Amino acid sequence: MSFVHSLNIRSILGLSLFITFASFFLWPATSMENLGHKSNPIDRLRVAIKQTKISPPTITSTVFNDNPYPVTILVYNSPLDTAAPTIGLLTITPDGSAQPLELPRIQLRREWPPKTESLVQIGPGESQSAEIVLKEFITSQLEKKASVVLKGNWHMVWNKQKDEITVEMLEQAQQQPNPDMFTGAFSTESLEITVA
Missing domain, CATH: 1.20.5 (Single alpha-helices involved in coiled-coils or other helix-helix interfaces)
Incomplete structure (x- = not known):
């Protein structure tokens, strides 16, 4: 060569x-x-729970946004929904039991389209919390301790600021896929709570 x-x-x-x-x-x-x-913002949304009161037993659910941009979530059926125990998002297992409680589920009539108060914006690196109070019909079935897991599905998450979500977008979201709206599963680690 x-x-x-x-x-x-x-x-x-x-x-x-x-x-x-x-x-x-x-x-x-x-x-x-x-x-x-x-990209799918749900991949970088973390959900954690902790007990913040013993009487009545209160669990604070916190959503952390680890995305480099703001996200907006619909509160309905999300980790920030205070109706979590009655809509099947909370699994409560009494101490020493292999089976969780069978909690009655309530069919809630939600306002649609939701008002702006039902949308929560979480900035990059920020978090939002909600208090979930365990009512007497739950605590009456528990003794001193129980394990709790919060899990379900995000129904509507946008990689947009709250003021960019219009009524038209909410109405269309039920009828056709939107490239800026995401759905997916969430779940927390098991938390041991104390009941007074």
Whole structure:
């Protein structure tokens, strides 16, 4: 192989390598940023619960937004829904029992489209909390301790600010998929609570 031929191959390989690096590191910079904004925000929403009162037993549910952008969630059937025990989001297992309580479920009539108070915006790195009080019909079935898990499905989460969500968007969300609205599962770790 001649020196000139070898030099040409090296030049072509070098140019190919340069184009590959340039296209990988320079061109996607803006497109990856846009793609990240369209990514599923649910993947980076953390939900945690802790007991904040013993009498009546009160659990505080907190949603942490680990996304680099604000998200807006519909409170209905979310971890911030204070009706969690009566709509099947809370699993309560008495201490020493293998089976959770069979709690009666209530069919709630929710206002639709929801008012703006039913939408909660959580900024990047911020959190929102709600207090879930265990009523007497639950505590009467418990002794001193129980294990609690909060789990369900996000029905509507947007990677947008609250003021960008319109009534039309809410109404259309029930009829057709929206690329800016996301659904998915949530679940907390088991929490041991004390009952007075």
